[in-house]
Amino acid sequence: MKYAYYPGCSLEASAEEYDVSCREVLQRLGVELAEIPDWTCCGASAAEPVSRLLTLALPARNLALAEREAAGLDMLVPCSACYLNHLRVTRECAQDRSLSGRINEVLGTEGLGYAGKVRVRHLLDVLAADIGPEAVAAAATRRLEGLTVAPYYGCQALRPYVLFDDPEHPRSMTPLITALGATVLDWDMGGRCCGASLMATRKDVALSSVAAILDAAEGADVIVTVCPMCQMNLEAYQKQARQGSPVSVLYLTQLLGLAFGLSDGQVLLGKNLAVTDALKSKLRACAAAGNAMQTTPTGG
Amino acid sequence: MNKTTPLISFTPRARQHAGGEGLAAIQRMVHACMQCGTCTASCPNAFAMDLAPRQMWRMLLFGLAQEVLESRTFWLCSSCYTCTLRCPRGLPLTDAMAALKRLAAAGTDSANRKKALFYQEFMHNVEMNGRVQEMGFMCSYFLAMHDPLLPLEYTPLGLKLLGKGKLRLGGDAQRGRLGPLFAKVRSMEGAS
Numbered sequence: 028m029k030y031a032y033y034p035g036c037s038l039e040a041s042a043e044e045y046d047v048s049c050r051e052v053l054q055r056l057g058v059e060l061a062e063i064p065d066w067t068c069c070g071a072s073a074a075e076p077v078s079r080l081l082t083l084a085l086p087a088r089n090l091a092l093a094e095r096e097a098a099g100l101d102m103l104v105p106c107s108a109c110y111l112n113h114l115r116v117t118r119e120c121a122q123d124r125s126l127s128g129r130i131n132e133v134l135g136t137e138g139l140g141y142a143g144k145v146r147v148r149h150l151l152d153v154l155a156a157d158i159g160p161e162a163v164a165a166a167a168t169r170r171l172e173g174l175t176v177a178p179y180y181g182c183q184a185l186r187p188y189v190l191f192d193d194p195e196h197p198r199s200m201t202p203l204i205t206a207l208g209a210t211v212l213d214w215d216m217g218g219r220c221c222g223a224s225l226m227a228t229r230k231d232v233a234l235s236s237v238a239a240i241l242d243a244a245e246g247a248d249v250i251v252t253v254c255p256m257c258q259m260n261l262e263a264y265q266k267q268a269r270q271g272s273p274v275s276v277l278y279l280t281q282l283l284g285l286a287f288g289l290s291d292g293q294v295l296l297g298k299n300l301a302v303t304d305a306l307k308s309k310l311r312a313c314a315a316a317g318n319a320m321q322t323t324p325t326g327g
Numbered sequence: 328m329n330k331t332t333p334l335i336s337f338t339p340r341a342r343q344h345a346g347g348e349g350l351a352a353i354q355r356m357v358h359a360c361m362q363c364g365t366c367t368a369s370c371p372n373a374f375a376m377d378l379a380p381r382q383m384w385r386m387l388l389f390g391l392a393q394e395v396l397e398s399r400t401f402w403l404c405s406s407c408y409t410c411t412l413r414c415p416r417g418l419p420l421t422d423a424m425a426a427l428k429r430l431a432a433a434g435t436d437s438a439n440r441k442k443a444l445f446y447q448e449f450m451h452n453v454e455m456n457g458r459v460q461e462m463g464f465m466c467s468y469f470l471a472m473h474d475p476l477l478p479l480e481y482t483p484l485g486l487k488l489l490g491k492g493k494l495r496l497g498g499d500a501q502r503g504r505l506g507p508l509f510a511k512v513r514s515m516e517g518a519s
Contacts, residue, residue, distance in 0.1 A: 036459040041493045067457045067501050072406060073449035076428035081450070081512045088508060132515065136507040186408035187421065194412050220371045220407035227468075228445050230480065232375045232403060263484050298491050 028157060030148070031097035032060040033089055035109040035255075036068050042106075042255035044295035048280035049105050049150060051294065055166050055287050056158050061097045063089060069112040072224045072256075083126070084133040086113040090147075091139040098144075105150040105280075107254035108223075111183040114147045118188060149184045151253045151279070152191040155199040160206035168288035169317030170208035174309055176282065177212040177247035178204060179240070181257040182220050194218065200251070200279065207286040212247040216240045221260040230267075237261060238269040248306050249275040251282050262301040275299075275306040285310060288317065349430040350392050356423040357384040359416045366410035366420050376400040380410065380420065396434060401427035402442050444471050454509045457501025462494050 038046035053060060070085040090113060093102050104110040120127040120143055131140050154163070178200035185194040192199040197218050201211050219240055222233025237260055244250050252258040262276040277299060284294040296302060366380040367373050373380065378400045386395050395401075404424035411421045432443030448471050452464040465485075469478045488494045 036461070039458065039498075040461050041488060043493070065501065065504070067505055068453040068459050070453070071449065071459065073446040073453075075406070075425040076432065076443060076446040077450050078512060078516060079426075079429065080516055081509070084508060084512055085453075085505075088505075129515065133508055133511045136511045182405075182407040182409070187411045189412075220405050220409070222371075223405040223407070224445070225372070225403065225405045228442065229375070229403060232372050233405070235374075236371055236405075263487065298493065300487055300491065 028057060029059040029061065029100055030103035030153065031093045031100040031145070032062045033066055033069075033093070033102055033104045033109060033113070034062065035104065035106040036071070037106060037255035041259060042278075044281060044298040045105055045255055045258070045278045048278055048284045048289075048294040051289055052280045052283045052287065056162055058153075058158070060103065061100065063093050063102070064096050065092060069109045071112075072108055074112075080129065080133065082112070083116050083119065083130055086116045087120075087130045087134060087141045088137070088139060089113065090116060090145050091134050091141040093145050094142055095139070101146045101148045101153075103148050103150055103153055105253070106256075107149065107181050107183040108256060110147065110149045111188070114188055114190075116141070117143065117145065117147055149191070149253070151180075151184055151199055154203055154279075154283075156191060160202035163203055163283065164206040167207050167286040169286050169313050171282075171286055171310075171313050172208045172316070174209040174249070174313065175212050175247045176204045176209045177214055177244040177250045178217055178279075179221075179244075179250050179252045179257060179261065180217045181252065181254045182218065182223070184253060185218055200253075203279070203283070204251070207283070209282075212244065214243050214247075216243040221257045223256055223260070226260050226264065230264075233260065234264060234268045237264055241265060241269055241274050242271060244274050245271065247274070248309055249277055249282070251277055251279040253279050259300075262299060265301060273301055273303050275303045276301045285314075349426065349433070350387075353423050353426045353430065354387055356419055356426070357387060359418060360384045360388070361416060363415060365413050365415060369409040369413050370404075371407060371409070372403045372405060376403050384420075384423075395427070396431050396436065396439065401431070404428075441472070444468065454505055455502065456499065457504040458498075 034046050050060060066089050068085060069089060070082055074082040074085055102113065104113060120130065134140055180197040185192055185197055195218065204211050216239065220236055221240065222236040225233040240261060250261060252261065258276060258278060265273055281294040281296065291297065362381055362385060364381040370380055376399065378398045380400065383395055383398065383400050401424045404421065406421055408421050411419060414420055431439040445468055448468040449459065449464055452467065453459050465481065485494065
């Protein structure tokens, strides 16, 4: 399996651990990534309030590069905002040829053209649909028995385009997490908004969303995310949001990597802002059990 | 800091045609609203809005643009798309919220202009660097807001990120790469 890879700006800086763990995990699952050369910002959640044409032209540039440099490959995107921005272009251009013409007029300044041939895929979609829980279980060397995981999907991987999961009651992570031997927390906050960029413009409002999500995750050992903005909002403002005990927040790919036998350092666990001692000791216990399982031949 | 392009690069031209592209287009987006209130009930941020989304759509259709643009409702949309997903009329409500942000940013109201600064500073950073430089962006946002207390609110986070080695200047290989694209978009939106 091979994909054109669009990491996006966050994964180069504040979400480096997502990029590193994503690449490591996919490599162990036999996936090859071809990073799109010279990719640029997709506009994040900031282009739309500024300019409608820019909102479409910025991701279209990356799609055009993917078509030229990685023809025939699906484009894999780990960030949900980047995912939606690119997906929106493919959907709107497919419906509106004059829009496609306007976008290509913009891209023409660089000698680029977008032909509508790239399929945009969220990392979670690829993990759940293309790779699947059986391959994930086969790659795991540590069973995460006794670990309760709260899968957090956020918004823009699920909505408005409903492509690979239930947009109200998402569950695509469930088989991936149970394949590791872990338990999935039964909660209804998986698709609840984290506040997104309101954390910068109206922090009080975003904090109430974060508090509601963290409160609901009390029964879990860890929340896992699939978006750098969700991750940052859930991990960085816990004390401001509420008085409860801290909740660990990891990227899904970090949890997968740890189950695959990668070290804390290999998934950059030290970069996370919310990892409790309780989680660390549970993970250590899982690792010790995994090592014992590998070194001690079992009878029968 | 020397900046080679104006700080608020999209506003002047947008203002010229905002009335035509703006209000009428937004009214068309919500024209079929039947006032069921599913949007309001679905919105995670409705509790902090002065106009409920349902109410705001009706006011728009009544032509109460001024009242709507003075409200904080659309600035509180976090683009979760729950209302869009659930709207029984299939209306693009999240897109309408974004269009209201653009219309308000292009107007003369100073409070709205200030609320738009976050997004405009972000896009300015993208235009300059090709890939957004998180730290440079937050610094120029703080400067643009002229609020000495604002940076303090983000100091704890800044220190945490610094400690984790996450506050660093990114590469500059794409610097200036998006200049022609931004210029072309500006000229096309100005001409339309």
